[in-house]
Amino acid sequence: MVHVNKYIVFIVTSIWYIAACDDTSQRGIDSQEVKQEIRNREIKYVTQPQIIDAAFKRGSQITDTLQQALTRQMQKAVAEKSLTEAAAYCKLEQLEAYKQLQEKHTASIKRVRLKAPKADLLLNEMEKQLLDAYQYNQENKLPLENNVQKSGAEEMLFTAPILVSNTVCLKCHGKVGTDLSGEEYQTLQATYRMDSLVNYSLNQPIAIWSILFPRKGLIKSIQAE
Template identity: 25%
Template sequence: MFHRKTLYWLLFLTVFVHCKPNTENKEVVKEQKEVISQEEALAIGQDIAVASQQVLGKNLKQAIEKKGVLGAITFCNTAAIRLTDSMATAYKHSIKRLSDKPRNQMNQASRAEEKLIAAYSKDLAEGKSISPSAFKKENGGYRFYQPIVSNKLCLNCHGVVGQQVNEKTFAQIKALYPNDKATGYAANQIRGLWAIDIEN
């Protein structure tokens, strides 16, 4: 009888141990659920890019209204990156503006990003629709890109010199940005990219 009771207890303990909830597996499942999808990265990135563009555009228009195009150049030189950084802090994601023909050399696109700009430019020139991209990073998360398309307002400082960009404006640009490459654009052309790192 003693041996039979002992056997029952051993069986009970064995079943209890094996059926006990595995908290380690639960943590793994939780981590897997928290990994962001490409669709989520695209949605998050687009929200941030649109909000950042609106903030820059609003402040740029105010600078033009107060001090004209020359005032806008000074604004871009002193405040644009600071505003972008403040948006990055607010959203807790790295936010940059990149170009294959930058005005500020800090905004130089990589070779891979230059190819992406060229692909977007080709599609836009051929009348194809363009949309944001999100590429998975090696260390997790995504790098989101949204094309920056030139408009009439942009051409005051980024258009053709001697036409949309007058000589006085161009002289101010060269004084602040000796290595400037960001002129010669027409409306509805790809001028660069918003680049946003979306982490898990």
């Protein structure tokens, strides 16, 4: 009796499938579209190089977007406010794009000073190692490049140098006595502790981006493409 039931179910299912195909043809639906939909629903195997590439591309896009947004924000602040007031706007937390990108990618986005990073800034072991590597390269005048590394079992870490990329940056981070006056420096120092953030030149690295991506999120986004 069990075998008969299975057989009946198979016959009914087959008839339904044939009928559905006939109905699809009658409605003029392209069979190629149906095949493509089936392929889209198949589970895609994702390789480690694909995950690295995805982290690299997303990290680069995020840092480009945030850097451009920060530049626009600082240009506006410097034009409308005093230098000390404007400096308060050089924070990721002031950017709507920062919140949106963290939520979109379920990512942790940080900026880390190359000189004397904040003591209360929490970095994992891989972030510390890469920060050391960037600091070494800067001190020895070696190139600083974008990088992706596996960070533990569950995350991928994207890092990239942050440069003093325009003259607006020099207003706070440039050479004391040239780009900003001694009085301006003293005022900024009293408010923001600028010790390690002054006397930079244009296009000189001042910090790094550190972005942690969940591997599962990267895999899911690759499979959806």
